[in-house]
Amino acid sequence: MIQRRKSRKVKVGNIFIGGDYPVTVQTMPTSKTTNIKETVEIIKKCEDAGLDIVRLGIPDIESARTIREIKKLIKVPIVADIHFDYKIALEAIKSGADKIRLNPGNIKEKWKVEEIVRACKDNGIPIRIGVNAGSIDRSKYPKPTPEALVNSAFDHVKILEDLGFYDIVISVKHNDVITMVEAYRLIASKCDYPLHLGVTEAGTEFKSTIKSTIGIGTLLMEGIGDTIRVSLTGDSIKEVEIGVAILQQFGHKPTYVDVVSCPLCARADVNIIELTNEFEKKVRNIKKKVKVAIMGCVVNGPGESMDADIGISCGKNGSAAYKNGKFYKKINNNEILDFLLEEVNNFKENTKS
Numbered sequence: 001m002i003q004r005r006k007s008r009k010v011k012v013g014n015i016f017i018g019g020d021y022p023v024t025v026q027t028m029p030t031s032k033t034t035n036i037k038e039t040v041e042i043i044k045k046c047e048d049a050g051l052d053i054v055r056l057g058i059p060d061i062e063s064a065r066t067i068r069e070i071k072k073l074i075k076v077p078i079v080a081d082i083h084f085d086y087k088i089a090l091e092a093i094k095s096g097a098d099k100i101r102l103n104p105g106n107i108k109e110k111w112k113v114e115e116i117v118r119a120c121k122d123n124g125i126p127i128r129i130g131v132n133a134g135s136i137d138r139s140k141y142p143k144p145t146p147e148a149l150v151n152s153a154f155d156h157v158k159i160l161e162d163l164g165f166y167d168i169v170i171s172v173k174h175n176d177v178i179t180m181v182e183a184y185r186l187i188a189s190k191c192d193y194p195l196h197l198g199v200t201e202a203g204t205e206f207k208s209t210i211k212s213t214i215g216i217g218t219l220l221m222e223g224i225g226d227t228i229r230v231s232l233t234g235d236s237i238k239e240v241e242i243g244v245a246i247l248q249q250f251g252h253k254p255t256y257v258d259v260v261s262c263p264l265c266a267r268a269d270v271n272i273i274e275l276t277n278e279f280e281k282k283v284r285n286i287k288k289k290v291k292v293a294i295m296g297c298v299v300n301g302p303g304e305s306m307d308a309d310i311g312i313s314c315g316k317n318g319s320a321a322y323k324n325g326k327f328y329k330k331i332n333n334n335e336i337l338d339f340l341l342e343e344v345n346n347f348k349e350n351t352k353s
Helices: 036-049 061-073 086-094 110-123 146-162 177-188 205-221 236-248 272-283 301-306 333-346
Strands: 010-012 015-017 024-027 053-057 078-081 099-101 127-131 168-172 227-229 258-261 291-295 310-313 319-323 326-331
Touching: 024 236, 036 053, 036 061, 036 236, 053 061, 061 078, 061 086, 078 086, 086 099, 086 110, 110 127, 127 146, 146 168, 146 177, 168 177, 177 205, 205 236, 227 236, 258 272, 272 291, 272 333, 291 301, 291 333, 301 310, 301 319, 301 326, 310 333, 319 333, 326 333
Parallel strands: 024 053, 024 227, 053 078, 078 099, 099 127, 127 168, 258 291, 291 310
Antiparallel strands: 010 015, 310 319, 319 326
């Protein structure tokens, strides 16, 4: 049993990060924020994929003002990603941002930071301090070691704490998985602020999936982490899908179809790869806690099928179908996909004997 790190809870729109609340999934749209139509379309697709929180890049005042319109058209809370300009932060808050991503040390004048903090307090908006290899002060921290990332984060935290502000979320990301894991372990031992996990600049889908699964998964296994973002050079929807898949393994996103399937080998008489991919595509957005086994032969098939809510053990002359841990009936191989989809749609949770 994984013992989660005890962290304080922070309210973001209509949900919480930290405490005993489920770990959430975030992403950033690949569109320009000022392109409201495209941005909303991406966010809605991400919502269908399991998105909990969306972060918008806000490079200018015009982008900040679009938050008001975007918020009317989506369901998830909005984080405004701000750098350097306090006026943009204030405009984003005025426009209805639910959370600000901002490193206060990047804003040199103290009175400007005070104005942002005052606005956040007045509106009940938390601030995420996000540190990575590209954002630390290299005159102070020449190398982006775990210690440098953590100390840099605390430099920013202290500015907010000195102003009496404690609704803080922290991230200490790095593109190297080992450095990232060590940085989060270190900061987790030194504070109780909620932690936003991620391997930053992780690359394209293939590389990012590997890096993020190892980095985020390792920390979640240790009970560290309150919200995550899978960062990839690619589709925002894929970020969400990968993030949801990671969280599923730890019970944080239990309301999605969990598919167990075997690798294709010489024993199989049904194209398991094609069948499983088609099945996953059709159940991707079904929010139901159900485990489905799709197995290619009678070697491991019956055992895995009996351990699932719904299972198929394929054979040359037909396949054995299982429900609730028991053999149900034999079906033709051309009926497998329809059988699985019908059973998933009809499945009621907690019916397994």
